[in-house]
Amino acid sequence: GESVGLHLPTLSVQEGDNSIINCAYSNSASDYFIWYKQESGKGPQFIIDIRSNMDKRQGQRVTVLLNKTVKHLSLQIAATQPGDSAVYFCAENNWGGSEKLVFGKGTKLTVNP
Amino acid sequence: NAGVTQTPKFRVLKTGQSMTLLCAQDMNHEYMYWYRQDPGMGLRLIHYSVGEGTTAKGEVPDGYNVSRLKKQNFLLGLESAAPSQTSVYFCASSYSKRTSGVETQYFGPGTRLLVL
Numbered sequence: 001g002e003s004v005g006l007h008l009p010t011l012s013v014q015e016g017d018n019s020i021i022n023c024a025y026s027n028s029a030s031d032y033f034i035w036y037k038q039e040s041g042k043g044p045q046f047i048i049d050i051r052s053n054m055d056k057r058q059g060q061r062v063t064v065l066l067n068k069t070v071k072h073l074s075l076q077i078a079a080t081q082p083g084d085s086a087v088y089f090c091a092e093n094n095w096g097g098s099e100k101l102v103f104g105k106g107t108k109l110t111v112n113p
Numbered sequence: 114n115a116g117v118t119q120t121p122k123f124r125v126l127k128t129g130q131s132m133t134l135l136c137a138q139d140m141n142h143e144y145m146y147w148y149r150q151d152p153g154m155g156l157r158l159i160h161y162s163v164g165e166g167t168t169a170k171g172e173v174p175d176g177y178n179v180s181r182l183k184k185q186n187f188l189l190g191l192e193s194a195a196p197s198q199t200s201v202y203f204c205a206s207s208y209s210k211r212t213s214g215v216e217t218q219y220f221g222p223g224t225r226l227l228v229l
Contacts, residue, residue, distance in 0.1 A: 034217060034218075036220075041223075042222060042223070043117075043203050043220035043221050043222045043223050044156070044203070044205075044220045045220070046217055046218075046219065049217060089155065089156070100146075100158055100161065100171065101158075101218060103155050103156040104155060105153065105154070105155040106155055
C-alpha cells in the first residue's frame with residue numbers, strides 16, 4: 001500500500017549550515033510530491049513541490065531532489081536560519097488517481113544559534 | 114484573502130457531547146479536507162470533499178460526519194465525543210486536478226480539541 005516515511009525524526013544544525021531532510025516513499029505510482037513546513041501551533045505551510053518528470057526543483061533557499069529509482073525525496077535548505085526551525089513533512093500523490101495526499105510523519109528541524 | 118480559516122481555535126468537551134468544527138476558504142477551491150494530527154502519527158485524513166454536496170471517507174472516518182452544503186465551507190461533526198478524539202484538527206483545501214493539474218493543499222491554523 002501507499003506509505004511515506006522519513007529516515008530521521010529529528011535534525012539539529014547550526015545557523016548558517018545547510019540542512020538536508022530525507023523522505024522515502026513506497027508507491028511507485030506517485031507522481032507528485034510536496035514539502036510542508038509546520039511551525040509550533042500552526043498549520044502546515046506549503047514550501048515546494050515537484051513532479052515525477054523532474055529530478056530537481058529550486059526555490060528560495062530550498063531545493064527538492066527526487067530519485068525515482070530508489071523512491072527517495074529530499075529537501076535541502078541553504079544557510080539555515082533560526083526561523084527554519086519547524087517540523088517538515090513530505091507528502092505524495094498519484095495525480096492520475098487519488099485526490100488524496102499521503103503524509104509522512106515529519107522531521108523536526110532545530111537550528112542552533 | 115484570508116485563505117483557510119477554522120473555528121473554534123480551541124474547545125474542551127465532555128465525553129458524549131457533540132460539536133461542529135467549521136472550515137471556510139475564500140480561494141474558490143473545489144476540494145476540501147479534514148485531518149487530525151496526533152503526536153507521532155502525522156496527518157491522517159478523516160473525510161474529504163471534491164465538490165459542493167459531495168463527501169467521502171478518508172483513513173479514519175469513524176466517529177465523525179461531514180457536510181459540504183456550500184463550496185466555501187466544510188463542516189466536521191462529532192456526534193458523541195470520546196477521549197480518543199482529543200487531537201488537533203486541520204482543514205485544507207485545494208483546486209481540483211482538472212482545473213490546475215496540481216494537488217497542493219493549503220491548510221488552516223487548526224482546532225485544538227480536548228475531550229475529557
